[in-house]
Amino acid sequence: xxxxxxxxxxxxxxxVIIAFALLWLLPTLGLLVTSFRTPSDxxxxxWWTVLAHPFDFRQYTIQNYIGVIYRQGLGxxxxxxxxxxxxxxxxxxxxxxxxxxxxxxxxxxGRRALFMLVVALMVxxxxxxxxxxxxxxxxxxxxxxxxxxxxxxxxxxxxxxxxLLHSFISNLPKDIFDSASIDGASPLRIFFHIVVPVSVPALxxxxxxxxxxxxNDLLVALIYLGATPNVAPVTLTVANLVTNRGQNWELLTxxxxxxxxxxxxVFFSLQRYFVRGILAGSIKE
Amino acid sequence: xxxxxxxxxxxxxPALIIIAFFLVYPTVMTIVRxxxxxxxxxxxxxxxxxxxxxxxxxxxxxTMLLALRNNAFWVxxxxxxxxxxxxxxxxxxxRVRYERIIKSIVFVPAAISYVGASIIWKFVYAYRAEGLPQxxxxxxxxxxxGGKPVGWLIERPWINNICLIVVGIWIWTGxxxxxxxxxxxxxxxxxxxxxxxxxxxxxxxxxxxTLPLLGPTIAVVATTMVVQVLKVFDIxxxxxxxxxxxxxxxxxxxxxxxxxxxxxxxxxxxxxxxFLIVPFMVSNLxxxxxQGVTR
Numbered sequence: 001x002x003x004x005x006x007x008x009x010x011x012x013x014x015x016v017i018i019a020f021a022l023l024w025l026l027p028t029l030g031l032l033v034t035s036f037r038t039p040s041d042x043x044x045x046x047w048w049t050v051l052a053h054p055f056d057f058r059q060y061t062i063q064n065y066i067g068v069i070y071r072q073g074l075g076x077x078x079x080x081x082x083x084x085x086x087x088x089x090x091x092x093x094x095x096x097x098x099x100x101x102x103x104x105x106x107x108x109x110g111r112r113a114l115f116m117l118v119v120a121l122m123v124x125x126x127x128x129x130x131x132x133x134x135x136x137x138x139x140x141x142x143x144x145x146x147x148x149x150x151x152x153x154x155x156x157x158x159x160x161x162x163x164l165l166h167s168f169i170s171n172l173p174k175d176i177f178d179s180a181s182i183d184g185a186s187p188l189r190i191f192f193h194i195v196v197p198v199s200v201p202a203l204x205x206x207x208x209x210x211x212x213x214x215x216n217d218l219l220v221a222l223i224y225l226g227a228t229p230n231v232a233p234v235t236l237t238v239a240n241l242v243t244n245r246g247q248n249w250e251l252l253t254x255x256x257x258x259x260x261x262x263x264x265x266v267f268f269s270l271q272r273y274f275v276r277g278i279l280a281g282s283i284k285e
Numbered sequence: 286x287x288x289x290x291x292x293x294x295x296x297x298x299p300a301l302i303i304i305a306f307f308l309v310y311p312t313v314m315t316i317v318r319x320x321x322x323x324x325x326x327x328x329x330x331x332x333x334x335x336x337x338x339x340x341x342x343x344x345x346x347x348t349m350l351l352a353l354r355n356n357a358f359w360v361x362x363x364x365x366x367x368x369x370x371x372x373x374x375x376x377x378x379x380r381v382r383y384e385r386i387i388k389s390i391v392f393v394p395a396a397i398s399y400v401g402a403s404i405i406w407k408f409v410y411a412y413r414a415e416g417l418p419q420x421x422x423x424x425x426x427x428x429x430x431g432g433k434p435v436g437w438l439i440e441r442p443w444i445n446n447i448c449l450i451v452v453g454i455w456i457w458t459g460x461x462x463x464x465x466x467x468x469x470x471x472x473x474x475x476x477x478x479x480x481x482x483x484x485x486x487x488x489x490x491x492x493x494x495t496l497p498l499l500g501p502t503i504a505v506v507a508t509t510m511v512v513q514v515l516k517v518f519d520i521x522x523x524x525x526x527x528x529x530x531x532x533x534x535x536x537x538x539x540x541x542x543x544x545x546x547x548x549x550x551x552x553x554x555x556x557x558x559x560f561l562i563v564p565f566m567v568s569n570l571x572x573x574x575x576q577g578v579t580r
Contacts, residue, residue: 155307
């Protein structure tokens with residue numbers, strides 16, 4: 001039934017959409033292509049010239065990646081990023097889940113006010129926290145250490161993660177808690193045997209959110225780990241590379257791609273949970 | 286649920302202690318600190334009470350006025366374009382069969398770091414002297430069209446700031462699109478069809494039906510964008526570090542802290558950031574807490 005007329009009428013629609021897609025795709029494509037070119041190629045011609053003969057594999061090299069991973073310390077930083085983000089992600093999700101469970105289902109004085117306080121602290125920009133904490137961190141020898149940054153990330157994520165988990169956990173059916181209580185299960189048992197298993201979708205969203213946030217963070221790392229290069233995460237090492245080797249595009253492009261690799265894998269394999277988390281935080285179901 | 290008297294505190298205790306130490310205590314202390322001078326330890330021997338000196342600096346020094354102006358520019362441009370593009374994409378993509386793939390493409394930047402995105406765009410903006418082959422996409426286009434290469438990140442006052450804001454828009458548009466798309470798909474199709482049957486053009490359907498129904502979502506997303514952009518730091522830190530008139534509040538705060546060790550000024554700047562964010566967050570928070578404790 002499609003007439004030529006309606007096909008023609010839809011051309012502007014497609015043009016606009018393709019224009020957006022190109023605008024979002026080309027910068028990243030440029031980065032990817034450049035990261036596989038030799039320095040002399042990079043400065044000799046624009047990366048798009050490769051598109052004339054993209055399958056001529058002799059023009060590509062993985063030397064840039066070897067360079068950043070071994071000589072620029074990005075391999076070590078990648079490991080640091082993992083050592084920072086994985087424990088911090090789980091720690092924050094569990095501290096938040098514990099609190100969310102209590103706020104949703106237990107009776108205690110000040111429950112409502114404390115919950116409001118926790119959520120309201122979302123307004124506090126991280127900048128408000130650094131100056132008083134840093135001297136304490138130095139004195140406790142927590143700056144430049146993994147536990148120090150785990151705790152900081154956990155704290156900074158708590159208002160939002162507690163809120164997200166609370167809105168999920170408080171909507172669980174009341175019966176499951178009542179019958180478990182009657183059976184004599186302790187709150188801790190109920191938490192681990194009922195709340196955690198049924199909250200897996202919400203926990204997955206929160207974990208992915210937190211993981212991406214912590215992995216991609218630069219500011220918190222700068223403040224608490226900035227003075228200690230051997231614990232620096234990828235974002236910090238890459239940012240330093242921009243400062244020190246700003247014109248070495250072969251290094252910068254490869255480094256940027258290394259720093260983005262894991263988030264991209266997480267994003268594409270778990271996009272569903274990521275989207276769910278975003279929606280839970282922004283529109284009322 | 287029945288619990289012992291102390292049990293609830295075991296569950297909320299860790300969160301409350303962490304929050305008290307990392308968020309509540311510092312917030313109070315930073316406000317206090319903003320009335321004291323340079324130096325690091327608040328009660329150290331060299332730190333003096335300076336009254337409103339830091340506040341005078343924050344609201345009168347050319348550096349800070351520039352940062353405040355730039356943040357205002359960021360707020361307007363960034364919020365307008367992320368929300369507009371987000372709505373546009375949500376509505377347009379609903380009409381094509383390849384919706385999913387385009388959505389993924391636009392959404393991807395949400396997964397990577399500001400640092401990574403900054404490098405991606407720094408390369409797009411790369412500048413080389415006239416005559417040399419241009420390796421940045423933007424200057425290559427300019428030269429191909431017969432123009433002279435432009436130092437995009439140096440050209441003040443507006444071009445370089447706009448170039449930085451573009452990076453932010455590129456990162457956050459996908460986020461907006463995803464939320465608007467979900468809201469748009471929640472609008473009953475019958476409502477849109479009814480308007481079309483009554484003879485409304487597509488534009489009229491959008492203006493009179495879609496947009497009002499998306500209104501509350503637009504308000505929430507726009508507010509979220511404003512809060513995000515007020516805190517903008519990474520993009521500026523990595524791409525220009527505030528040089529050539531691109532300074533923003535958060536980057537200035539970092540400089541006062543780590544380059545000049547003036548914790549007093551840095552505190553005052555942080556408090557400004559808090560005060561700017563609070564009014565925008567309050568509307569979102571009200572909605573958050575309404576959903577809060579219902580039982």
